[in-house]
Amino acid sequence: MRILAVLAVLCVACPAAAAPHDRTERLLGELADAPGPSGYEEAVRRVMVRELTPLAEKITYDGVGSVIAQHGASGPKVMLDAHMDELGGMVRRVTPTGFLSMQMLGGWLDQALPDQRWIIIGRKGPVHAVTGIRDxxxxxxxxxxxxxxxxxxxLDVGARNAAEVAALGISPGDPVVPDSPFVALPGGRYLGKAWDDRVGCAVVIEALRRLRASGHPNQLYVAATVQEEIGLRGARTAADLIKPDIGIAIEGGIAGDSPGRSPEETQAVLGGGPGLFLYDSSTLPNRRFVTLVGDVAMAKDIPLQRDLVQGYGDDSAAIQATAGGVPTINLVVPARYTHAHNGIIDRADFDRTVDLVVAxxxxLDAPTVAxxxxxxxxx
Incomplete structure (x- = not known):
């Protein structure tokens, strides 16, 4: 009994940490596991609509499938963006011997593709496959x-010929996604696919949840956009409808803390807090907006990682170039190994990013936006 009592006291005294399988962890896992390559975001869209509907006053869609959740009827129009699509592919052709060629969707590295497991979303349901490799x-x-x-x-699905592939319900144009299930790692870190940008999707949901409860001085439009990985398409069409006064993109960032990295690539680290991009190859942020983010982070004691990354593009570029010009920034949750089958994020970075977005x-009241x-x- 004495041992049990001591353990109970120790548990009460433990610092606050994410409970196993809490709501946020379950949401991150569901979003990461959902199949959604560019142009085939249906499964992710279902999750986003389910989560955003009870938090928003209105849900609408653009003509390519982006979800727009509105909360607030007065004040500046603030567009809070995260994209639903992930890197993937589609079936291109079926060979007579039952193999499938694949059209890649998004910016894959060739060295990330061989000997990987994939899931093909065929008309009869998911089919497991592997990209072969020479012995x-x-x-x-x-x-x-x-x-x-x-x-x-x-792609090898184990078929002997084209007829067996057809019997599986597979045909050209079917979407292909990485087969990389979500795993909670020790120390509050999460392994999974598609953190670019499912982590952003979870951020905007949790931010809206808190802003709905606490209030805000804006017309807030949470946009879950499509086809970012093949040209920032959904952000542009959603912004055309919203006509925002200000834009905030939430993305999966690029951590540079694994071995063999040059500090010139990126300086962000897992566990170091949310990131703010000062430059990427698609856009330059509004300088006053950058200063405001720094001031808010300092006031709320939120660590902020400022970074410049080449070879990176994000939805803020498309938002920026609509409605006669929109001040934008790109905030990120650092992630290791983006644009590959498996990535890792830190829960503390996620929570602090939500804190920063809410604050x-x-x-962003009317005088500040002006x-x-x-x-x-x-x-």
């Missing part, structure tokens, strides 16, 4: 370190 016993020595082109890879939107949008020279 080391027959590969010549001078080819063993070579990266093979994606065009040389084929920032509460600051200052961000004012480019008249000082006299």
């Amino acid at each position: 080391v016993h027959v590969v010549p020595a001078d080819e063993r370190t070579r990266v093979f082109s994606r065009d040389s890879l084929y 920032l939107i509460q600051r 200052r961000l949008r004012n480019f008249a020279p000082n006299r």
Whole structure:
């Protein structure tokens, strides 16, 4: 009994931590596991609509499938964006011997593709597949370190011929997604696919949940957009409908804390807090908005990682170029190994990003937004 009492006291005294399988963890796992390559976001859209509907005053859609949840009827129009699609592919052709070629969707590295498991979403349901790889016993020595082109890879579903592939309900155009189930790792870190940008999808849901309870001075439009990975398409069409005064994109960032990385690639680390992009290859953020984010983070004692990343694009670029020009920023939850089958995020980074987004939107009243949008020279 004495041991049990001591354990009970110790448990009460433990610092606050995410409870196993709490609501947020379950949401992150469901979003990560949902199949949703560009143009095939249906499963993710169902989750987003289910979660956003009780929090919003109105749910609408653009003409390509983005979800727009509105809360608040007065004040500046704030567009809070996260994209639903992930890297994936589609079946291109079926060979007579039952193999399938694949059209990649999004910015894959060729070295991330061989010997990986995939799921094909056919008309009869999901079908498991693998991208084959040549056996080391027959590969010549001078080819063993070579990266093979994606065009040389084929999906293997175990079929003997094209008729067996058809019997599985597979045909050209069917979507293909990584087969990489969500796993909660020790220390509050999560392993899964599609953190770019399912982690952003979870951020905007949790931010709206809190803003609905606490209030905010805006017309808030939470946009879960489509086809970001193939050209930022849904962000543009959603922004065309919203006509925002201000835009905030939430993304999966790029952590540079794994071995072999150069600090010039990225300096963000897991557990270091939310990130703010000062530059990427698609957009430059509004400088006053960048300053405001820093001020809010400091006031709320939220660590903020500022970064510049080349070879990266995000929805804020599309939002920025609509409605005559929109001040935008891109906030990120750092992630390791994006644009591959498996990535890792830190729960503390997620929670702090939600804290920052909520505090920032509460600051975006009409005078503040007017200052961000004012480019008249000082006299």
